[in-house]
């Protein structure tokens with residue numbers, strides 16, 4: 001990809017997003033407070049607020065009596081400007097959440113299918129029905145919708161063959177757009193969790209955040225210098241397929257030794273099977289329930305479960321230490337199974353020891369860990385809102401895969 005030149009328009013765009021996020025974080029604020037919070041000049045903030053007021057994205061809340069000087073006008077993000085909807089879909093599960101324009105959650109619906117939904121038309125139909133049901137629950141109309149964000153693994157350049165739902169949508173984006181008849185943005189879950197941290201989580205306090213997601217898949221959403229890291233083809237953050245053990249376990253992706261082969265749900269289960277091949281928890285389907293049962297067993301004194309938890313905490317510590325060495329974040333936000341206290345307690349000292357031992361300088365001296373409540377759904381809603389601002393000409397963000 002050619003190096004894009006940053007124009008003054010891009011700088012204004014970035015400043016608008018900075019002000020928008022600062023105002024969301026503050027709830028209520030004033031131009032002066034926003035200038036303090038963002039480090040931008042009062043004149044710049046005033047210009048930006050004027051632009052945002054013009055489009056109704058920000059609203060004035062009236063005059064506030066100041067302690068010094070003349071009263072100032074209160075500002076807040078205009079939640080009633082419209083609605084944004086986030087949709088998460090896999091082959092048997094769908095979730096749709098309606099947010100107001102200040103990213104406050106209004107209503108959510110979940111749908112489960114007994115049969116896998118994989119054909120493009122069926123998937124698209126399911127998304128449309130889910131969206132309409134969520135809007136109804138939120139008492140919102142389609143006309144109110146500023147944007148829809150869909151969470152989907154993979155990317156335009158790289159449809160994921162192993163994920164039928166993702167492939168079905170990536171290959172039929174035009175049909176999805178026509179059926180929804182609303183502004184749609186699609187992004188992958190790693191960019192969404194990074195965006196959630198940037199807009200609503202640790203990114204409010206830190207410029208360099210790594211959001212680590214641990215589930216069946218494993219990955220990292222990266223915020224560096226206050227911006228989401230996407231990479232040349234929007235594929236940055238595939239930490240789950242970086243190397244933990246040379247020529248190690250076979251991963252779902254076909255290679256050997258990936259982080260995910262040790263830290264995905266299946267990987268943790270394999271560690272248990274290697275520890276105690278006949279252990280009852282090695283039987284049955286791979287679910288999150290397995291991890292809960294494993295934690296319960298460890299707490300009840302089951303030796304193989306304790307050994308598995310400890311080994312897994314070591315794998316996690318080692319894999320996170322590499323992320324820290326490469327990215328030097330101020331904070332790691334951990335979502336997924338590792339937020340269970342038993343992993344937390346065990347992995348912390350390991351991470352700190354390894355990071356301190358592995359990193360030149362003081363990369364981990366002040367490293368913090370958070371176990372956030374923010375999720376990809378918040379993030380995809382923020383991306384949909386950002387796309388709406390782009391459609392208005394307020395934001396020039398280059399890489400948002402919008403339809």
Ligand SMILES: [Zn+2]
Nearest residue numbers: 241251253258
């Ligand atoms: Zn892999």
